[in-house]
Amino acid sequence: MYSKTKFIHIFTLVFALTIQTICSFEYKHHNNEELNQLLQDIHHKCPSITRLYELSEKSVNGWPLTVIEISTNPGEHELLKPEFKYVANMHGNEVLGRELLLRLADYLCDKYRNNNVYVQNLVNNTRIHLLPSLNPDGWELATANLDQNHGSDWLLGRSNLNGIDINRDFPDLDMVAFRHGTKDDFLNTLIYHKMQPETRAAVVWLLSNPFVLSANLHGGALVANYPFDETPDGSMNTYTASADDTTFRHLARTYATNHKRMSQIGTACEQDEDFGKQGGITNGASWYSVAGGMQDFNYLATNTFEITLELGCDKYPPESKLAKEWEDNKQALLEFINQAHIGAKGLVRDENGMPVDNAIIRVQNITDGVNQIINHDISTTKNGEYWRLLTPGLYKIMAAKFGYVPEVKTVMIEPRNTTATQATNVHFVLRTLFE
Ligand SMILES: *[C@@H]1O[C@H](CO)[C@@H](O)[C@H](O)[C@H]1NC(C)=O
Ligand SMILES: *[C@@H]1O[C@H](CO)[C@@H](O)[C@H](O)[C@H]1NC(C)=O
Ligand SMILES: [Zn+2]
Numbered sequence: 001m002y003s004k005t006k007f008i009h010i011f012t013l014v015f016a017l018t019i020q021t022i023c024s025f026e027y028k029h030h031n032n033e034e035l036n037q038l039l040q041d042i043h044h045k046c047p048s049i050t051r052l053y054e055l056s057e058k059s060v061n062g063w064p065l066t067v068i069e070i071s072t073n074p075g076e077h078e079l080l081k082p083e084f085k086y087v088a089n090m091h092g093n094e095v096l097g098r099e100l101l102l103r104l105a106d107y108l109c110d111k112y113r114n115n116n117v118y119v120q121n122l123v124n125n126t127r128i129h130l131l132p133s134l135n136p137d138g139w140e141l142a143t144a145n146l147d148q149n150h151g152s153d154w155l156l157g158r159s160n161l162n163g164i165d166i167n168r169d170f171p172d173l174d175m176v177a178f179r180h181g182t183k184d185d186f187l188n189t190l191i192y193h194k195m196q197p198e199t200r201a202a203v204v205w206l207l208s209n210p211f212v213l214s215a216n217l218h219g220g221a222l223v224a225n226y227p228f229d230e231t232p233d234g235s236m237n238t239y240t241a242s243a244d245d246t247t248f249r250h251l252a253r254t255y256a257t258n259h260k261r262m263s264q265i266g267t268a269c270e271q272d273e274d275f276g277k278q279g280g281i282t283n284g285a286s287w288y289s290v291a292g293g294m295q296d297f298n299y300l301a302t303n304t305f306e307i308t309l310e311l312g313c314d315k316y317p318p319e320s321k322l323a324k325e326w327e328d329n330k331q332a333l334l335e336f337i338n339q340a341h342i343g344a345k346g347l348v349r350d351e352n353g354m355p356v357d358n359a360i361i362r363v364q365n366i367t368d369g370v371n372q373i374i375n376h377d378i379s380t381t382k383n384g385e386y387w388r389l390l391t392p393g394l395y396k397i398m399a400a401k402f403g404y405v406p407e408v409k410t411v412m413i414e415p416r417n418t419t420a421t422q423a424t425n426v427h428f429v430l431r432t433l434f435e
Contacts, residue, residue: 025106027322029095029143032063032136038102039068039132046109049123051075055131055201060161063136065201068105071127078127080347082340082387082423083210085129085304086333087202088217090166090294092138093157094315096325097217101132103326104333118334121420126340129209134198137161142316152316154220160196167216168292169199173300175291178232186301202294206302212387213340214306215255216294219317221310222267223275224252229284229293229308240285242299243376247343249281250391252307254339256280258332269313284308303378305389338419343390344411345423348380348399351431355384359401359430366410367393387423397426404430 030038043050051074055065069075077083086104088097108128111119122128133139142157159165171193176185195203226248228240242248256262256279263280275282284290298306317325348356360377380386380399388397392415400406407428414424 025103027099027103027326028319029099030102031143032133032140035098035102035132035136036064036066039066039105042068042105042109046070046113048072049074049112050105050109056204057197057201059135059137059198060196061137061140063133065131065134065136065198067129067131067205069127069129070105070108070123072124073127077210079383080345080385081125081127082212082345083127083129084337084340085131085209085211085214086217087131087134087214087294089133089139090135090198090202090216091158091218091315092133092135092140092160093142093152093155094217094219094311095139095142096219096311096315096317096322097309098132098139099322100217100311100326100329100333101130103322104330105130105132107330118419122334122337125420125422126337128337129211134202135160135166146316154315160198162196164196164199166196166198166202167294168290169196170203170292170294170297171195171301172230172292174228174230174232174296177300190301203297203301206298206304210381210385210387211298211302211304213251213337213389214298214304215309215336216306217309217311219311219315220313221269221273221275222262222280222312223273223287223310224255224262224281225284225287225295225308225310226252226281227284227296227299227307229290229296231285231289235289237286237288239283241283243374244299244305244389245283246391247389248305248307250342251305251336251339251389252281253279255307255309255332255336258335260328262332299376303387335419339389340387341422342416343388343413343423344395344397344426345385345387346425346427348384348386348401348428348430350404351429355382356380356399356401356404356430357382357384359384359386359399359404359428361386361388362398362400363388363390364396364398365393366396399428399430401430403433405433406430 051069088101138157171189227242231238261267265276268274295306298304348359359380363374365372398408
């Protein structure tokens with residue numbers, strides 16, 4: 001009898017401990033210290049698939065801008081494996097995304113350890129970077145000024161500590177693009193534009209990693225917003241399509257339809273903006289024009305496709321709502337990451353098998369007899385890699401670089417049949433033009 005009781009006790013204890021480790025996530029608003037501690041804890045729970053690193057600069061008040069990377073080879077880019085990022089809380093008083101990314105990191109870690117096939121496929125095939133807060137100072141300001149009903153001010157804490165809105169502080173490449181500026185015009189805009197430390201840190205990060213797909217997480221509305229964010233003529237709101245409008249609409253729709261409420265009619269925050277009627281998505285500039293935003297900077301300065309997620313009417317939801325918000329956003333957050341695998345990817349090499357970097361990848365849509373150049377080139381990495389997000393259809397893809405004979409391939413992009421399906425491989429070998 002005695003030994004049996006003891007056995008049961010030990011069993012209960014072990015069981016309780018296991019439950020505790022697995023379900024340890026606490027839904028609350030993590031302050032900056034707790035945020036960094038939680039990321040450390042997740043890293044210690046899953047050391048083989050996580051790594052923490054900081055962006056190149058700290059916030060004005062000295063908080064690190066900490067990223068958790070989740071991948072099977074932390075710290076290393078693997079050939080042809082797409083890189084993905086989520087950025088939250090760049091508006092310090094829009095706090096839901098920050099807690100969702102902490103929860104997501106913990107979830108990916110736990111599910112990976114428990115051999116969840118979906119999460120393992122996602123993490124095995126994608127290098128994921130999560131930045132829970134790009135504006136930790138603004139978060140502190142917003143949090144210190146919550147009223148007695150836990151209500152937050154609509155604007156206090158939105159900007160960084162110098163009073164600058166980080167999402168208006170990026171070099172305005174839209175205007176260069178709308179005027180058909182040259183590469184030099186782009187570079188000059190980068191050089192002359194003075195930036196806040198948080199913005200500069202983000203810019204350095206974006207320019208030094210081959211991110212393929214990204215979203216930045218906000219609050220105050222419920223909608224998935226896609227480029228362009230800025231109108232070319234300074235008007236308040238005019239639909240301003242990018243060359244990749246179809247693909248962006250697909251990406252935004254993926255988030256909206258996998259979210260429990262975003263694509264439903266009648267979920268609007270303001271009377272005049274029922275985004276549910278548009279399936280929970282909107283072109284940024286057709287909603288309201290924004291200059292100097294991060295989303296368009298991603299698209300125009302790098303190979304990254306970024307959308308902006310407005311996660312709810314309440315910018316600072318009470319802690320009691322966080323678990324439900326996670327349930328509402330979980331599938332959307334996961335499926336959106338999976339979109340890093342749509343379209344085509346491949347290597348561009350020379351006839352000796354050496355990588356050709358900085359080659360351009362240009363796409364022509366020839367689906368159903370249309371004959372349309374998609375006026376947005378992707379360039380290859382130093383390993384000669386490219387990723388070209390595309391919706392299903394028939395395309396001509398060209399790889400070209402000065403000094404080489406361009407090569408064009410026709411490729412059918414099929415719809416993805418499982419969530420583990422990767423981009424279609426299309427490789428190129430370029431012959432040198434001058435011997
Ligand atoms: C993911 O990769 C790990 C390590 O290589 C492997 O053990 C696991 O089986 C993979 N999971 C899936 C679903 O392929
Ligand atoms: C290519 O053209 C087809 C037919 O018009 C269209 O359905 C598809 O969305 C286009 N693809 C892209 C990426 O624009
Ligand atoms: Zn915002």
